[in-house]
Amino acid sequence: MESNSxxxxxxxxxxxxxxxxxxxxxxxxxxxxxxxxxLHGRSTAKKVADRVxxxxxxxxxxTGRVIL
Numbered sequence: 001m002e003s004n005s006x007x008x009x010x011x012x013x014x015x016x017x018x019x020x021x022x023x024x025x026x027x028x029x030x031x032x033x034x035x036x037x038x039l040h041g042r043s044t045a046k047k048v049a050d051r052v053x054x055x056x057x058x059x060x061x062x063t064g065r066v067i068l
Contacts, residue, residue, distance in 0.1 A: 004062050007045035008036035011054035027052055033059045033066050 009016035015036030
């Protein structure tokens with residue numbers, strides 16, 4: 001992983017913006033990885049991805065590169 005990279009969650013070509021609220025389970029998505037919630041630990045990202053049915057992707061916000 002590059003030093004500037006973070007993890008984002010991707011599903012159906014969209015990126016997870018906000019984690020679900022415990023009372024509503026409402027999840028927000030965006031077409032842009034720049035809007036995606038930036039997670040710094042792969043294990044945390046994997047847990048979130050499993051919960052929402054998505055995939056963990058590595059994202060470098062400086063270059064805009066997304067690696068699944």
